[in-house]
Amino acid sequence: MAGIEIDRSAVSRCLAKAIAYQQVGKTEEAEDWARELIAHLQLAGILTDRVGPDVGQCFSCNDTVTESTGIFLKETNDWGCYDCCK
Numbered sequence: 001m002a003g004i005e006i007d008r009s010a011v012s013r014c015l016a017k018a019i020a021y022q023q024v025g026k027t028e029e030a031e032d033w034a035r036e037l038i039a040h041l042q043l044a045g046i047l048t049d050r051v052g053p054d055v056g057q058c059f060s061c062n063d064t065v066t067e068s069t070g071i072f073l074k075e076t077n078d079w080g081c082y083d084c085c086k
């Protein structure tokens with residue numbers, strides 16, 4: 001699913017500023033620009049905030065899976081525990 005068209009110049013500006021601030025040790029400003037960059041990527045549908053629900057069941061062994069014990073499989077909308085997804 002495509003998001004809205006990405007604002008390339010805004011993305012370039014955010015990235016350039018984030019790097020520039022980082023290089024002069026202004027990490028807070030750098031982080032602000034990095035967040036803005038992420039916001040643009042999210043708007044464009046390149047990055048998604050969350051990949052799935054907080055908890056689910058492993059598609060294979062039916063164990064309860066959370067973000068710390070497994071991964072959400074976007075392709076199938078299923079959770080998989082790390083044991084089954086090795």
Ligand SMILES: [Zn+2]
Nearest residue numbers: 058061081084
């Ligand atoms: Zn499993």
